[in-house]
Amino acid sequence: MITRGTAAGPDRPETYIRFDGALGVVENIFNLIAAASVLILMLMAVAQILGRLVFNMPVPGFIDITEQAMAVFAFGGVAYCQRVGGHIRMEILLGKLSGRPLWIAEFLGVLLIAGTVLLLIWGSWYHFDRSWSLGDSTMDIRLPTWPSKLVIPVALGLLFLRLLMQAYGYLRLVIDPNREPVAVPVIEDVTAHAQHEIEEAFGDDAVAGETK
Numbered sequence: 001m002i003t004r005g006t007a008a009g010p011d012r013p014e015t016y017i018r019f020d021g022a023l024g025v026v027e028n029i030f031n032l033i034a035a036a037s038v039l040i041l042m043l044m045a046v047a048q049i050l051g052r053l054v055f056n057m058p059v060p061g062f063i064d065i066t067e068q069a070m071a072v073f074a075f076g077g078v079a080y081c082q083r084v085g086g087h088i089r090m091e092i093l094l095g096k097l098s099g100r101p102l103w104i105a106e107f108l109g110v111l112l113i114a115g116t117v118l119l120l121i122w123g124s125w126y127h128f129d130r131s132w133s134l135g136d137s138t139m140d141i142r143l144p145t146w147p148s149k150l151v152i153p154v155a156l157g158l159l160f161l162r163l164l165m166q167a168y169g170y171l172r173l174v175i176d177p178n179r180e181p182v183a184v185p186v187i188e189d190v191t192a193h194a195q196h197e198i199e200e201a202f203g204d205d206a207v208a209g210e211t212k
Contacts, residue, residue: 013172013182020165020183023158027080030158034076037069061141068138068148075155079162085185095187100177106184107170114163117156124152 044059044066052058059065081087094105128149130136136145169184 016165016168017182023161023165024083027083027158027162030155031077031080034073037072037076041066041069041073061138061143064138064140064143068143068145071148071151075152078155079158082159082162082166083183091187100174102187103170103173103177107167107174110163110167110170114160114167117160117163121153121156121160124149124156128153 044062048059048062094102097105128146131144131146131149137143138145166184169182172179173181173184
């Protein structure tokens with residue numbers, strides 16, 4: 001999968017593209033925070049092992065911190081992954097479609113996912129509100145649990161906005177299949193996918209040199 005971010009022609013949706021760019025900045029920040037949390041936990045794990053084996057001084061509350069950080073790295077990058085089409089998809093049927101039938105299937109699929117995410121937002125917000133009201137905390141060092149529980153509805157809310165953006169992008173293509181896909185993941189064949197990975201790894205110049 002690859003996400004198209006540009007459009008050609010007189011019907012270029014400028015407002016849609018600007019909003020996509022602004023939303024992409026927020027998604028990148030969330031993704032960086034998620035990646036940073038993974039790195040910090042890895043360093044803490046090293047400190048935990050060395051401290052316990054060498055100095056007999058484990059990191060206080062390591063398990064509690066890990067439990068709370070799981071929400072950050074599990075959900076922080078979910079909207080970014082949806083934007084770039086990095087999630088796992090079953091394309092046995094979709095790969096055989098093209099034109100308007102393909103865009104209709106993609107549009108309906110995105111709407112179905114958006115409805116599911118909306119239910120998850122409601123449920124996760126309920127758990128956050130309950131944790132906030134009760135003053136829930138972890139067992140060891142008494143970390144409040146509401147910050148990690150708040151991360152989930154916020155990250156899912158960002159994902160919901162991305163899904164609405166993609167639903168609009170696919171709806172444009174349903175109305176007129178000849179339009180250029182904008183800010184929506186599109187299916188690539190094996191050759192195009194391989195070429196895209198080479199371009200990402202080595203740059204456009206390497207690909208141009210191979211084709212000469």
